Amino acid sequence: MVSVCFYFQVHQPFRMRKYSIFDIGKKNDYFDDEKNIEVLRKVARKCYLPANSLMLELLERNPEFKISYSLSGVFIEQCERWAPEVIESFKRLVATGRVEILSETYYHSLAYLFSKEEFKEQVMMHKRKIKEVFGYEPRIFRNTELIYNNEIANFIESMGFKGIIAEGWDPILGWRSANFVYRPKTTKSIRLLMKNYKLSDDIAFRFSNRGWEEWPLNTEKFCQWVNGYNGNGECINLFMDYETFGEHQWEDTGIFEFMRHLPGELLKHPDNNFKTPSEVIDTYEPKDEIDCHSMISWADIERDLSAWLGNRIQQSSASRLYSLEKDVKKTKDSVLIDAWRKLQTSDHFYYMCTKWFNDGDVHKYFNPYDSPYDSFINFMNVINDVVLRIKSGHGKKSSETASEVKGSEVGKAL
Amino acid sequence: MKVLMFGWEFPPFKSGGLGTACYDLTKGLSRQGIDVTFVMPAAPEGANAQFVKLLGANNFSKNVKVRKISSILAPYQSFTSYAEALKQMKSRAGLKKNPNDIYGTNLYEEVYRYSIAAEEIAEEEQFDVIHVHDWMTYQAGINAKRVSGKPLVAHIHATEFDRTGGNPNQMISHMEYQGLLAADIVIANSNFTKQNVVQHYNIDPGKIEVVHWGIDPENPHYGINQKSPFDDEKVVLFLGRITIQKGPDYFIETADRVLKYLPNTKFVVAGSGDMFERMINRADELGILDRFLFTGFLKGADVHRAFQLADLYVMPSVSEPFGLVALESLKNGTPILISKQSGVSEVVNNALKTDFWDVDEMANKIVNLLKYSELLEELKENSIMEVQKFNLDEPAMKTKAAYERALTIRR
Known part of the structure; x- marks a missing residue:
């Protein structure tokens, strides 16, 4: 049967x-x-x-x-x-x-x-x-x-x-x-x-x-x-x-x-x-x-995590995102928490994959970015805004503080 | 196969990428077993490339009143700059008032003179194909084709539209058109250039072959290992002629934006050109001149040192037919941010790319790259790996194939 x-x-x-x-x-x-x-x-x-x-x-x-x-x-x-x-x-x-x-x-x-x-x-x-x-x-x-x-x-x-x-x-x-x-x-x-x-x-x-x-x-x-x-x-x-x-x-x-x-x-x-x-x-x-000790996945010929966490920019952006967990949750700002969670969707890290990029093969895969680097840059900019929103305090909407933010402050905050 | 090649500069006497391109191409062709006779406006002493038989065009021009005097034809010349060069040369030689000068009274005449000399060379030399580089040599190619009946391959490294930021000199662009039209095969150094040629000159795309440039992996300067003297300040480099084509003004505007986020960034400008003063004035106006360092025109090992001490090379060209310099940067281990209006952006994946006019986006990318070492390292590692795929053999093989196609067409 x-x-x-x-x-x-x-x-x-x-x-x-x-x-x-x-x-x-x-x-x-x-x-x-x-x-x-x-x-x-x-x-x-x-x-x-x-x-x-x-x-x-x-x-x-x-x-x-x-x-x-x-x-x-x-x-x-x-x-x-x-x-x-x-x-x-x-x-x-x-x-x-x-x-x-x-x-x-x-x-x-x-x-x-x-x-x-x-x-x-x-x-x-x-x-x-x-x-x-x-x-x-x-x-x-x-x-x-x-x-x-x-x-x-x-x-x-x-x-x-x-x-x-x-x-x-x-x-x-x-x-x-x-x-x-x-x-x-x-x-x-x-x-x-x-x-x-x-x-x-x-x-x-x-x-x-x-x-x-x-x-x-x-x-x-x-x-x-x-x-x-x-x-x-x-x-x-x-x-x-x-x-x-x-x-x-x-x-x-x-x-x-x-x-x-x-x-x-x-x-x-x-x-x-x-x-x-x-x-x-x-x-x-x-x-x-x-017995499966190491992490496996269904992706690529490697069947490991390298499609999402294989390079430096993927690893650092992901750890940066998750390092905000406590602070994000502390705000009790449900809109902010939801946005932070939507950033966790694995696709965002997949877009940063450089594995096939040398061969120009990236176009085989649907990717809204021109390059993995562009994807990282976009992602980090958003994370920095999340950080500012966390800093702007509980319950306070970030738009209220927006006009006060200067480039040099953002530069330091990054 | 023997090729009669007409160019206008050759290392170490050069002022831009074309000299390097011609040098590298002949080197690659000689490895493909092709004999090249390279003709240029003057055969400067010391230009010893063993694989190229170098002929000074004016030595052969018996019917023209030229003796052992170098031509002052130089690449990237315009009518104004030719007149300027002519004036300077004459005053140096004390020929200020000599109306019977052997030099053409304007650039057009000088080019004409070169083309007459070319005719004689074509009669004396043995060759199968004529290969000309850019508009100054096109008339020479047309003449050589007429007297020899051999096929003409017109190489286009930059159109007049690229050089002038879209305001072509009608005379030059007419000569460019004549050459492209007369050619059996046109070689464009990128799809970007091919598109320009088709768009501006309505040349049959079917006779245009795209041959992207490669780079000589054997250059000893890559190993100099120049360290930045600026301690913990990040260095962003502009390297190229300071002319409208290269987008120096966009570099300044970008720098201004970057400095708002990262006030310690250093901007190094290496090169010279007619927009130099304007560039300095603008930086001063923005109050950021102290963040700039101007090196003037660099050559040889200094070019490589500049790349090596920089954290990022920016090429904001308004119109860059290829952009060999970007590959040079990668060879020196420095990641690149290049404009999408460039040929090199077609062949390099691991690069940051923006539209030349999008200074906000350039700043966005530069700030992130300088801020996040993981981004810089990732891009650097991957681009160094990628640039290894470029060499001199592939463009030479494609050029050889273009010659063969030209021969078939002529038959």
């Missing part, structure tokens, strides 16, 4: 507006609403709405079909403000009873790496948001970018979750296969689901790649690969960005048609079925213990 387990990541960051050193102490609208609306509506049109309607169609047509999503809090917030129809379509999916929603940090942040307290608060915020919007309580946790190790698993267990998700990375798995349920080392009862990155990436990354020897990928071929695991695997975890449908892989690549036929084709094999992550861990016993 092989259970296919789909989890789709849905996320959009609050991108920052161009924020110059001359704006410090003068402007405190850090986020580029215009741009964020534009991106959200574009992706809604190309991906979220058509993909949701396809999924609903599949759920209605195949009673055995099941999927799961993880929706970041900042994504839900943006949809509520600018694309409520997207939320409505997700609600319709959840209402089928065969769609699971996973837990994550509200701000799609790297908080776990810097402050467990802040991390916990963000997970709770997300939990409340999901409850409020979908009337639903998540049981399974997935950390930002599948960042994972033993310690995280242990911490998540202590927060009451039943399962956690990670990359099925070979050096961690060793001789084991990702297609079973595992038990993280140092934990008691929490279960670990690991991504089958080969099959997942066949859809998410390689689907439209004409240089790939398996191109074009059709449903029959993919199902044969899945069937091949029958007898030596129990769950095939297909984890990917939801934007795969229509945004990363454009509609004209045939990605929607591929998905439209997938459930029917997979179910032709009597031993195949679909399960949500919760059902997988309830159904299958863990086969072994997985």
